[in-house]
Amino acid sequence: MAEISQDSGSHKKGGKKRSKKATTRIDFTPMVDLGFLLITFFMLATSLIKQQTMEITMPSDKKVSEENQTVAKASQAVTLILAKNDRVFYYFGQPTEAGVTETDYSGSGLRKVLLEKNYEIAAQVEELKQEKAKTKMDDEAYRKKLSEIKSGKNAPVVRIMATNDASYKNLVDALDEMNISSISRYAIVDLDSLDSELIRGRVN
Amino acid sequence: MPKVKVARKSTWVDMTAMTDVAFLLLTFFMLTSNFVKKEPVLVYTPSSISEIKIPETNIMTVLLDKNGKIFFGIDGQTTRRDLITRMGEKFSVSFTEEEIRQFTLIDLAGNPMGAMKTYLGMGMEQRENPDNNLGVPADSTDNQLRAWVKTARELNKDARIAIKADEKTPYPTIKKVMKTLQQIDENRYNLITRLEGPSDEAPKK
Helix, strand or coil, X not given: CCCCCECCCCCCCCCCCCCXXXXXXXXXXXXXXXXXXXXXXXXXXXXXXXXXXXXEECCCCCCCCHHHCCCCCHHXXXXXXXXXXXXXXXXXXXXXXXXXXXXXXCCCCHHHHHHHHCHHHHHHHHHHHHHHHHHCCCHHHHHHHHHHHHCCCCCCEEEEEECCCCEHHHHHHHHHHHHXXXXXXXXXXXXXXXHHHHHHCCCC | CCCCCCCCCCCCXXXXXXXXXXXXXXXXXXXXXXXXXXCCCCCCCCEECCCEECCCCCEEEEEECCCCCEEEEECCHHHHHHHHHHHHHHCCCCCCHHHHHHHHCXXXXXXXXXXXXXXXXXXXXXXXXXXXXCXXXXXXXXXXXXXXXXXXXXXXXXXXXXXXXXXXXXXXXXXXXXXXHHHCCCCEEEEEEEXXXXXXXCCCC
16 A cells, blocks of 8 residues: 655656655655554553542451550440441440431441441541641641541541341441541441340341 | 546645655654553443542552452553462462463453463453353452462562443442451552542432
8 A cells, every 4th residue: 555656757858857856745654554553452451540449447366455455435435336238236335225217328327326326536537638638738647647536535436247138238338437527446347145035126 | 629637636645744644643652652451341430539640560450240250450561470470389370471472461460370271371351251250259258369368469569450340339348348458557559549520420319
């Protein structure tokens, strides 16, 4: 296809011999084809978006000595029980006869409960965020302040218990709510018999 | 009346500019993207508000499908080579050079060590068959996942652990994996999630 057209004009008789003027025009069409073929290949075979991730730190398996163990005050404790069919139950403090309250994973459900419990800290975090936007605080200072606020004295401690019927989505949703309502002290714990007793009547 | 002569215009279009554009785009895609990891099962991760991005390299992935099958993979072909050799030694399975080479090409493998040899001997298409992916056992009696993670940790000290699981993965499987990681003192890891879209938050009242 490449046309390198040459001017094969007739030589004049007896005229001076002129060097042939060859046009340097090359047909680029195949090269464009090749270019787009490669683009298509790269578009299909690669991914542009990096995966999102949630960082999680689990407690160590090693036995913690008595004095190092942090005991949560009953008034700060919140327990979430993730049950079958996306149902979620919660109670504050010690498990009581009064039992558990049911809620859901929506913004007006679990989030509201947690935000009410964590009202002070959530307000402070919000303030800090606004301050950061205004003053262009550097990230490190921001993070330091954030963790300071989050580990405040009255910060609630959330225990997340999942029943065997819960799905991974439920767990991630619950962890997500922790991030949203700025709760830094939470743990995924096994469901004990006392708590499974509490929800027994509710789910079957 | 003289004939009206239609001027013959050449249909030649200069393609140089188009080539420039094509190659510019090509360069962009080559530099910004990375290859899709081939996953043996389709996994639909749950969404979260977290915006932390996962690094591309130095990562070991534990993939859990919705039936609770476990897959394990690590990046880097040399690491994979060492990994399968050491795992072979631990479980006294001897792999041929070809089988080891095959393993280095697999992103995520999920088979008990007993079935690994046959799995590596299969063709690409057979490997995709779910019946040929039995999952890594992680039960208390036969916890091969622990061996995988432990061996991978010996080979790559800086690698992060990422757990990628399907929305519908039952909690007991997750618990099993978390317990396994806890046993070998791997207490920090990442859960891979999808960015929360506006459609995900159904307004319920």
